[in-house]
Amino acid sequence: MSGWLDGHAALITGGGSGIGRAVAERFLAEGASVTVLGRDPAQLDQVAGDPSRVHKVTADVRDSGALHAAVAETVERFGKLDTLVANAGVWDYQRQLTRLSGKEIDTAFDEVFSINVKGYLLAAEAAWPELVRTRGSIVMTLSNSSFYVNGGGPLYTASKHACLGLMRELAYELAPKVRVNGVACGGMNTDLRGPEALALGDRSIAASFAKRQGAPPIPLHDSGTDPRDFTAPYVLLAAREQSGTITGHAISADGGIGVRGFARAAGGDHL
Template sequence: MRLSGKVALVTGGSRGIGFTTAKILSENGATVVITAKDPKRLEKSTSEISNAIGIAADIRNRNDVKNVVNKTIEKFGRLDILVNNAGIFPKIKQLHEIDEDDWNEVLDVNLTGQFRFTKEAIPYLQKTAGCIINISSDAGLKAYQGFNADAYSASKAALILLTKCWALEYATNKIRVNCICPGVVDTDMTKPFLKTQKDKEFMDNEHPIGRIGQPEEVAKAVMYFASDDASWTTGAILAVDGGESIK
């Protein structure tokens, strides 16, 4: 129970990596607030985790975001851990085919959304000497031929640099800020790319370790950064990707 007495907020926690992260944080003693866009799915997911409540919010709406943080403080009186996990993946298109509205939506959710939650959470994390874990992606570390998801790559690369900026900005407050870059993980987000046996084999082979990842493998890295085991670690960018980014 390494997180006993701590309160964690996980964005995009209704499914996939966020849901599994919320579960592991709760199993380690944290009280968890899960937030995501779809209230119905959020209710179902929250019911599967002990010591968790759900507060629906669209990360694109600053009032929704404020409401999540305010309600967390009203209910539990503190905030120790923020996991900036919510994200969307665009349709694969080359740059000259991307509609500007689609570009903006990806940046709004994957980048400005993380800014909104972090901005609201910082005053409370300052009080607890808390921590932030940003979920970026291998796509923010390097370019992949044929990947063609530029807005996504841009948002994830920016989050890597923001991790370092925030780590320096708030080090005097003892807030630790770290970042995880997953490779391809088996979630709803990647389902469209894993439809056939051939797709699966292709994706497995993209990872030197020979397979795609599972949400637990990312969630356990979040758990490390959230715990006192990482008490002297800030501004770190950890690839959890079966070696994909070092090819």
């Protein structure tokens, strides 16, 4: 096997489904060994690849001890850690401010930020010493909502803006030993769930895609929504031979939202 990631070892949070699973399987195809971490062991078992190069860890990204254990197990199993893909997240299903009570904001904010932001920071804290040793990299799953509005509600959009700032800050703090970048994905047809605090823990974004009619309202309207279509930038940013001079950068894989924006003129016309 010959690929851009031959001999690499990666740890991917939220690796059992959606873009996390797609990235894990793409990394494996590119020659890497991969630890996939997620809360659902049944999902982790669905990651396809050479069993000798896949390590599965059932854990929550809000658990610092579990993240440190996953890093240690990765090094024990594969000899090193080259890349952390911070990816686990939840979406707020565009629940707007006017549809949220103060109590819901209080509880859902803590849940969304503890997974989407703190989970990234805790993973980076657990991984950075090993990444310094390998002169490795961190790749964060960002979103069009890291730059633009209406890709989520205020909770999700604020969390993804925070992730963009976190990526840039860590790129500065960990240079020159560790590169830190992100991939700002557009809408994907995945099993992404919502916060349990809003009773959205059992709702999958795939159901929303099933109801969609026609092409998505973006310039590259014939681009894919399969998470596998978004994996190439992760490979590029993980491969030091291909992106060794890139840090603090977010690759937008958003179908062209950045050049035209969303179609909706205003969010409060119904008020």
